[in-house]
Amino acid sequence: MKIFNLILFFAVSFFGNIKENNNSFTAAELERFNEQVTEVKAIINTKSNYNTKIAFFVDMKIKSGKNRFFVYDLVNEKIIDQGVVAHGSGSETKIKGELKFSNEPNSNSTSLGRYSIGKSYNGMFGKSYRLSGLDQTNNNALKRAIVLHPYSAVPEEEQDYYISNSHGCPMVSENFFKRLEKIIDNSKSNIILNVYY
Numbered sequence: 001m002k003i004f005n006l007i008l009f010f011a012v013s014f015f016g017n018i019k020e021n022n023n024s025f026t027a028a029e030l031e032r033f034n035e036q037v038t039e040v041k042a043i044i045n046t047k048s049n050y051n052t053k054i055a056f057f058v059d060m061k062i063k064s065g066k067n068r069f070f071v072y073d074l075v076n077e078k079i080i081d082q083g084v085v086a087h088g089s090g091s092e093t094k095i096k097g098e099l100k101f102s103n104e105p106n107s108n109s110t111s112l113g114r115y116s117i118g119k120s121y122n123g124m125f126g127k128s129y130r131l132s133g134l135d136q137t138n139n140n141a142l143k144r145a146i147v148l149h150p151y152s153a154v155p156e157e158e159q160d161y162y163i164s165n166s167h168g169c170p171m172v173s174e175n176f177f178k179r180l181e182k183i184i185d186n187s188k189s190n191i192i193l194n195v196y197y
Contacts, residue, residue, distance in 0.1 A: 083176035088168035113138035150177035
């Protein structure tokens with residue numbers, strides 16, 4: 001009986017958080033998400049300069065008109081916010097919903113991998129955050145000027161059709177950016193943003 005209760009506890013705490021936040025993850029999306037959370041936690045546990053309470057995740061397999069940018073509470077193990085995010089125009093293929101990725105300058109593509117969210121600056125889209133790539137797949141992020149920024153054409157709510165593309169930056173709606181901004185600016189250590197496929 002103790003084993004059954006233990007399994008039930010883990011199942012409810014593990015899967016209950018997703019339902020609690022009204023996410024409609026498929027089984028494959030949930031499995032990918034949980035794998036990414038485990039990997040980010042491992043990095044955070046080995047390096048003390050990252051925020052241990054919050055991490056951001058972007059699942060590029062989810063259609064661009066749907067929520068695929070997730071703010072995750074690492075302590076309570078639940079998604080606390082989510083929003084729509086654009087991918088790079090260079091990531092488009094001839095097949096809708098299938099993307100390709102590149103770390104090359106001028107590719108206009110999204111780069112997969114983990115980023116450290118750095119200092120903000122004011123650029124052509126207003127306040128933006130510099131992103132430093134932590135992996136071989138995104139280590140040109142600073143050189144490519146890949147940043148987290150708002151854009152007025154990104155919708156606030158989910159929609160059934162694809163949204164506008166960026167030049168490789170994770171580009172979000174203005175209101176979602178304001179919510180992210182509060183989290184980033186109140187963090188004493190760098191937050192990890194993990195973009196995966």
